[in-house]
Amino acid sequence: MTQETLIPKLGVVTDIRIDTPDIKTFRVVGLDGKKVFDHMPGQCAMLSIPGVGEAMFSITSSPTNTEYMEFSIKKCGCLTDWLHQMDVGQQITIRGPYGKHFPVEEEFRGKDLLFVAGGVGLAPVRSVINYVRAKRENYGRIMIVYGSRSKEDLLDYDEILSEWMKDEGVEVYLTIDRPQDDWDGHVGFVPNYVKELAPAKDYTVILCGPPIMIKFTLQGLKELGFAETQVYTTMELRMKCGVGKCGRCNIGNKYVCKDGPVFRFDELSQLPSEY
């Protein structure tokens, strides 16, 4: 039977976590209480509330979580406003998974991994982090550099403190943009922090955040001797279908929904800079 790509499935929101003043994390399962579908880290799903809208979101939970999927969503538009106002028990529609995932079972195997994220850019990266944490023996050292505007804007802060920082062989470096009273950690922008930390240039890098952060972090990594072939990112453009047919998420001849959203920088730099 042909898979119906434009007809969604039903999901139900079973938990809503308030992460930051404008980001909530929603836990979603099917009506049977099980995961609606399986995915790989970096893949996305189309979520919708009928009558409000449908949009693409990265799946922030790891595939190694066999019970449910999670989506960390920033309130910034019509649909996301609605999602932020809903209560547990709300049914939503969901379709996917879409796109190319991070090569966790291919290029990443056996490598040292450096994760660099800014703001809500941690959402897609968290899926990879928790995947490699769950399969720790398959990967080398793990270094995470994450920054946000303020301490309150750090996504997954509790999980970072209670789980990631306690893992052996996982180094976590947090930073916020401006000093504040209850913060004794690093203060400064992510790109500068990465340069200060000067990671060894044999790391494979997973980079996600606002465009300006990506630009300067990449520049800094290059100065440290990293090659574009070592750096992966995940893109986001407006999408309607999710399967490369509605025609709007292209960068040159590549569609972000199906040829991405995960790209290696040497692939991305061959394309027109229209994103």
Added chain:
Amino acid sequence: MRKIAKEKLGALLAAVGRDKPLYIPALDASGQARFTRWHEGLEMARALNTVRSAKDFFFPQTENLVDFKVKGKQIEIIDPRSEQEDFVLFGVRACDARSFEILDKVFLADPVDTYYQSRREHGTVVTLACTQPEETCFCSAFGIDAAAPEGDAQVWMDEEYLYLSARTQKGDKFLESVRALAEDGGEDAVQRQQEETRRVMAKTPLAGLNLEGFDGEHLNPLFDSEKWAELSQACLGCGTCTFVCPTCQCYDIRDFDTGDGVRRFRCWDSCMYSDFTKMAHGNPRLTQVERFRQRFMHKLVYFPANNDGQYGCVGCGRCLSKCPISMNIVKVAKELSKEVR
């Protein structure tokens, strides 16, 4: 090859149209040719090109994708489709016939668009060879032979006869349905007409359009060309070109509150519109320069790069005759070709 006397055209249409929906180019009240559901007495228009392309029949301007019933926090999902019935398109020109193959490359590529697929499977395309190309025609630039249109069955028409030939099983069925009217023969007449059409076609003003260099290899130099600003300067962003285009396939998906539920539909969209790529955090195509560039890069460069050199244009000339500022793909191709040759 079979032939049917021209005075039996009405009988031919009746033989086909009695059993299933048949659409032919006919003049509407304003004198414009458009594909119209056949009924007794409806005459076929002589115009080569219908104002709108024939893509509506496989990719309608709006179509219902899915219905929802919403009750409190509960949602019910309903597939609204009923069974697709067989239908026949008669009098499709070579350019429009090729456009279906281009749409196939989008909608039938994995994962298949089942809405489109079902219409394609149930539609029989009967083409009609052109004899007097218009000055806006340039299908030959894309390797299309106006005198030998594709489709399920082909028809040539002269002053005395219609000549028919099947290309697929669906075409065989079409010929079978008009068997009682037909007799054998016509190869010589068709060949003469084809030679004449090709001779005329070669002399059309745009026949010499050369697309050499428009392939994936020159993607970045073409994208970075400074000519886009100049070419797009007068573009109004009206989207007319995209709506009359037989190969433009971009679509939007939207929800409509029916009062009784929610209807999710898709409708044609246009890369020429400012909100086409607009997101909460910004727009990668901020001005008409980028939107204009997207449309032509897609047809002339991105599409062939992804589809073994197949261009996303069939040279039907609709955008040439309809653009309110007289900008068109031919002018763009000629100007841009200077960047890569």
